Amino acid sequence: MTDRLAGISAFVQAAEAGSFALAAERLHLTRSAVGKSIARLEERMGTRLFLRTTRRQTLTADGQALYDHCVRALAELDAGEAALSAARVSPQGRLHVSAPVLFGRRCVAPVLLELASRYPKLELQMSFTDRVVDLVNENIDLVLRSGSLRQAPADLVARKLGEQTMTLCASPAYLARHGTPQTVAELAGHHGVLYAAGRREAVWPLTDHTASMRTIAIKPRLRFDDLETIVAAVKAGAGLARLPCWLVADDVRGGSLVRVLADTPGPRIDIHLAWRRTRHLPTRVRVAIDMLAERLPPILAKGSRGAQL
Structure with missing residues (x-):
């Protein structure tokens, strides 16, 4: 395979220096080596790049066009090397994550606390909110979002970390009193502890025995906009709730919660990490992305086997 970069540095140096001799001096090569390198480049390009006389050396029209492109290409290579060099520098400065x-x-x-402990010069700021945030106006470096990002703004880069799988849960005491639902249709007779914000209708999308997606309206005995409160209410026997598998995995394993209709599939919620599109990503942001992308997928998958939404 032809080395497409062969001779480019010598060509650019010769164009800028105005002579092969000076270019050879700057590159720590012999004049002959520079001349041969450029001759091979001209042969590969199928055109003359320099007009040379005993007194002066100038670029041809083709040479000038190639020079303009090569300067930009070398600048990109320099930027790439600078980015790799920066990656080896200890991350520092403020990192704001939502x-x-x-x-x-x-x-x-x-x-992120582990990340901050690993890099003492890193300043960590975290914002916890369920609303959609504006990265630019709120000066946020990274944001974690749930749901589809098909219509994400063009100035954002998004990386899918995994899927949040939900499962129906109840306490053993509640199921002993009211029975354990065996089908989606039987849920209609049960009390629900629902996550509800504002006046949204309390419904659960579930797949029934015909493999069709149904929206199930649950008797909303209790509504909260806080998942930890819902878990506490369900463990106290207040009813059924739809909760993230990663949140209830330990309770299910310990027996304080029981999964209901665990084999009934449903939609899953994508979890993305997003950041502003930029030519050179700061080291502090890059290391945070790498660590979150490594650690969060196993957490999201915790207890999700056979779970349903």
Whole structure:
């Protein structure tokens, strides 16, 4: 395979220096080596790049066009080397990350605290909110978002970390009193502890025995906009709830919660990490992306086998 960069540095130096001799001096090569390198480049390009006389050396029209492109290409290579060099420098400065309240506190914060401990010059700021944030106006470096990002702004870069799988849960005491639903249709007779913000209708999308997606209206005995409160209410026997697998995996394993209709599939919620599109990503942001992308997918997958939404 032809080395497409062969001779480019010598060509650019010769064009800028105005002579092969001076270019050879700058490149720590012999004049003959520079001349041969450029001759091979001219042969590969199929055109003369320099007009040479005993007194002066100038670029041909083709040579000038190639020079303009080569200068930009070498600048990109320099930028790439600078980025790699920066990656070896210890991350420093303020890193502002926004995440959903509970997922942020339980899953994201421990990872970033470890990152801050690893890099003493890193200043960590975390914002926990379930609302959509504006990265530019709120000066946020990274944001974790749930749901589809098909219509994400063009100035954002998004990386999918995994899927948040939900499962129906109840306490053993509640199921002993009211029975364990065996089908989606049987859920209609049960009380629900629902996550509800504002006046949104309390419904659960589930796949029934015909493999068709149905929206199930649950008797909303209790409504909260906080998942930890919902878990506490369900463990106290208040009813059924739809909760993230990663949140209830330990309770299910310990027996304080029981999964209901665990084999009934449903839609899954994508979790993305997003940041502003920029030519040179700061080292502090890059290391945070790498660490979150490594640590969060296993957390999201925790207890999700056979789970349903």
